[in-house]
Amino acid sequence: MLHQIVDLLSGRKDDGERSKIKGKVVLMKKNVLDLNDLSASVVDRINELVGQKVALQLISSVNTDHSAASGSGSGSEDKLKGKVGKVAYLEKWVTTFTSLTPEDSTYDINFDWEEELGVPGAFIIKNSHHNEFYLKTLTLENVPGHGRIHFVCNSWVYPSDKYKTSRVFFSNQTYLPSETPDPLVYYREQELVNLRGNGSGQLEEWDRVYDYAHYNDLGNPDKGEDYVRPVLGGSSEYPYPRRGRTGRPPTKTDPNSESPIPLLLSLNIYVPRDERFGHLKMSDFLGYGLKSISQFLLPEFTDLCASTKNEFESFEDILQIYEGGLKLPDGPLLKSLYDNIPFEILKDLLPIDGEGLFKFPMPQIIQEDKSAWRKDEEFAREMIAGINPMIIRRLSEFPPTSNLDPKVYGDQTSAITHDHIVNQLDGLTLDEAINTNRLFILNHHDSLMPYIRRINTTTTKTYATRTLLFLEKDGRLKPLAIELSLPHPNGDQFGAISKVYTPAEDGVEGSLWQLAKAYVAVNDSGVHELISHWLHTHAVIEPFVIAANRQLSVLHPIYKLLHPHFRDTMNINAFARQILINAGGILEATVFPAKYSMELSAVMYKDWAFPEQALPVDLVKRGMAEEDSNSPHGVRLLIKDYPYAVDGLEIWSAIKTWVTDYCKFYYISDDTVQKDTELQSWWKELREKGHGDKKHEPWWPKMDTQKDLIESCTIIIWVASALHAATNFGQYPYAGYLPNRPTLSRRFMPEPGSPEYDELKTNPDKIFLRTITARLQTLIGIALIEILSRHSSDEIYLGQRDSPEWTKDAEPIQAFEKFGKKLGEIEKGIIEMNNDEKWNNRVGPVKVPYTLLFPTSEGEGITGKGIPNSVAI
Structure with missing residues (x-):
């Protein structure tokens, strides 16, 4: 009887035959995902019939194979590998048929139970088929002495002859590097070595290499001088975040520029295959x-x-x-x-x-009222509830001054005077208005003035603008004055030539005021697209994606925390470099800086600082809030009805609470943070390589404390999710009607005595439309932002995960559920505020409620709401 009990516990049957560990593998075949390769299924079945199968081997997490030293240990001792089990094969591949729709295929697999294997912690997979497949999960149901073990894979597995080392996947157990079971240490470290690559050669679709490069692929100097663009990154003149390396050969004309891909192949630009859009997207x-x-x-x-x-x-x-x-x-x-x-x-x-x-959908901005967008109230409201509410700031000095070097740019002090605005301050003096925090400014002067002269040599004719606003008692902002500035015709050193316009409703003055607002909108549109949207979300996040995959194992808790917020970012950025932000691309054709667009973006990157991307810090820096320890979010808003900030602070705090709960589960002290070798390598590489042009900046967190870790991860998640959503998914609702947010101006303001000035009296609309974006650029721009404003059908929103078993640890799962519930409460609060008439800025004259920070969306397409986890479009 005792012998039978021992046999049962050890996994042996009475007849001596070894028992089996039953498993299920879920994957998606290539022919399901790629309609251009319907032969893939047939070829793979032939591979099966001739013995070329998909093989798996379990790796022990408790026992080491002392006969198989890795040869890569430190010092004189080689690291040992975990015990590897016998080969098992996916069963019934030939007889498992799938339709031509996106469906999973499930395969049984049976592993021989080997007592010395103990508890599996990883597995090796070898694909001997001709085609790749997308491996989703492996589940072991009856591991003796342990029970169920789940592996979340979510990775493309190419034929084994494409790889130099074996493909290894780990269970959903989470380990800090120092806590990794000894038998898995080698496999954990080797996987990161594979992902880093060797830094050379052109990368192919099956390569799994994350590496860095400068933005040297935007121009095409072989095509002619008009297509030459400066390399962004690696210089003090044009610093920039790094992008993913592709390794394409240089152009013939310029060895520092990477050769472009032909347009017909533009979707095949290299990014690691697991970073590419899924089939649904x-x-x-x-x-x-x-x-x-x-x-x-x-x-x-x-x-x-x-x-x-x-x-x-x-x-x-x-x-x-x-x-x-x-x-x-x-x-x-x-x-x-x-x-x-x-x-x-x-x-x-x-x-x-x-x-x-060809017909476009009706943008929200003109669904209820076709002319309300022209009202001053709406013009001002969109500075705090539109798609670029991150620029406005409190005015603390009058007249507004400039930070531009006076030795280079002369006197750039604002030409707006006391007389321009004093009668519009509701009886307050200028000092009283400033001291009571009632004056604000939308300032595009300093950022654009150094480029205005060059920009105006293209088809663009525009100004650098300053817009002053007054906060009324009911919480609405009232425009006071708009300043339009040009460089002095005799040279930059002579300062600016400026004209000031004040609100008017009728006659020529009213028409001039509408034009002045249009020039402001042109500035704001370009800064929004190039800086607030592209640079501050897309570009700055990509180095975080690359560094995480190079330095943080999939077993690492911070990798598991951040990975959902990196989905598709490298892919959409790669597409953008080929089609949108490249020389002669869509962005240069539709946005006012034209061929200087990305160069301007690089210059404005000089002002980017990672800690200032935290929403409370940004609000305080812009004077839109004051620090307040008694406030739930640590700051007190100076404009209580500031929809972006109100909703944003709720989202920010929810993210920070979730990150705090998660990080403190794994990091019990500051010492734990300091001794995490992968975490420290990630943070070092991110600063010194990913954002290498800013590696010496003193503001980088040192990553020595729990606080550093929590704040940094909160910023990353905020930027990748909520900040991107706030700048992206309202593009079509607000800017799909180009007169509301024109992207170009083609004429200067009409001068008295000119035919255009006289025509303002009889046909002001004609002059307005001849000044802003033309028909061709309008059609291209609308077609673009219609795409960019859409949610895909496989969207995963903040508070959601693509796998319910993303970790085995119960407490982080519970904390994540709490996070989801909090986001649900925030949604209800947003709905209540949007329906409360006391909040004038949440809906405005155009009757478009502020929903850009509404956590979820009711469906795919253009909804104007929903916060996806990542910068994915």
Whole structure:
């Protein structure tokens, strides 16, 4: 009887035959995901029939194979590898059929139970098929003495001959480096070595290498001087965050510039395959849509505008884009576009009917009222509740001064005087208005003035602007004055030539005021797209993605915390470098800095500081809040009805509470943080390589304390999720109607005595429309932001995970559930405030409620709400 009990506990059967560990593997076959390779399934079945199978081997987490030294130990002792079990194969691959829809395939696998294996902590997989597949999970159901073990993989597995080392996956157990079981240490370290690569060579789609490069792939000097762009990053003149290395060869003309990919291959730019969009996102047009604009819509729109006029004749003419549609010219490109669309969903997103009519959806900004966007109240409201509410600041001195070097730029002090505004301060003196925190400024002067002269040598004709505003007792902002400035015609050193405009409703003065607001909107649109959106979310986050994959194991708690917030970022940034921000790309064609767009972005990166990306810190820095230890968020807002800040602080605090709960579970003291070798390597590399041009800045947290860790992770999650959502998903609702947020100005302000000035008296709308974005650039811009404002059908929002078993530890799971519940409470609070009429700035004259920081969205498409986990579009 005792012998039978021993046999049972050891996993042996009475007949001496070893028992089995039953497992289930979930994966997605290539033919399901790639409609251009339907032969993949057939080829893989042939591989199976000739013995080329998918093999797995379990790796022990408790016992070491002393006969298999790794040869990579420190000092004289080689590290030992965990005991590796016998080979097992996925079963019934040949007889498991899948449809041509995105579905999982589940396969049984049975491992021989070996007593010396103990508890598996990892497994090796070898794919002997001809094609790759997407491995999702492995679940072991009956490990003797342990029970169930789950492995979350979520990775592409290519044929084994593509790899120099074995593919290894770990269970969902979380370990700090010092707590890693000895048998798994080698595998943990070797996986990171593989992900770092060797720093050389052109990377292929199956390579799993995360490495750094400068932004040296935006220009195409081989195409001519017009396509030369400076390298961004690696210099004091043009510092920049690093992007993922591709290793493409240099151009013939400039060895420092990387050669571009042909447009037809633009979606095949290298990023590690696990960073590429999933099948649903690709089929939802977020990749093909960008390509279609460049390849198909741009020439069609160009033909359309050439065959008619590149001007809108009236505001009613613009409304035809949404109400009646545009008749695209017949031609081979249009037929090619519609007949060769790779996914049916694209036909829905490019609504071209049988007669070639192209129609855009109606933007929210004009759904309720077609003219409310022109009101001063709405103009000011969007500075705190629009898509760029991160620029406005409290005015603390009058007149506004400049931080530009007077030796280079002369006197740049504002030309706005006491007389311009004194009668608009509700009876307050100027000093009283400043001292009671009632004056604010939207200041695009210093950031743009150094480039205005060069920008105005292109087709752009614009100004650097300052806008002064007054906070009324009901919480609304009232514009007081707009200053339009140009460099002195005799040279920068002579200062600025400025004109000031004040509010007016009627006559020529009213028309001039509308134009002045348009020039401000042009400035704000460009700064929003290039700085608030691209630089401050997309570009700055990419080094965090790269460094995490190079230095933090998938077993690491901080990797598990941050990984959802890195999804798709490298992929969308790679697409942008090929199609949007490249020389001659969509952004240069539609935004006022034109070919100086990215150069300007690099110059403004000089002012970026990581700790200041924390929302409370940013609000205090801009004078929009004061520190207050009695406040729930540690700050007190000076404009109580500041929708972005009100909702943002709620989201910020929820993220910080979640991060605190999570980090304190794994890091019981500051000493634990300091002794975490992977964490310290990550933080060092992030500063010294990822943001290498700022590595000497004293403001970087030292990562010595729990506080450093919690604050840094909170900032990363905030930037990747909420900050990006606030700047991105309102683009079509607010800017889909270009007169509200024009991206270009093509004429200067009409001067008295000119024909344009006289025409302001009879046809002010014509002058307005001739000044702002033209028809072609409008169509391209709207087509772009319609894509960028959409949620994909596989969106994962803040407070959600793609796998419920992302960690085995119960307390972090419970803390995450608490986080989700808190976000649900915040949603309810936003709804209540939007329905409360006392909050004037939450809806405004245009009747568009502020929902850009609403945590979830009711569905895919353009909803104007929802915070995805990551910078994914």
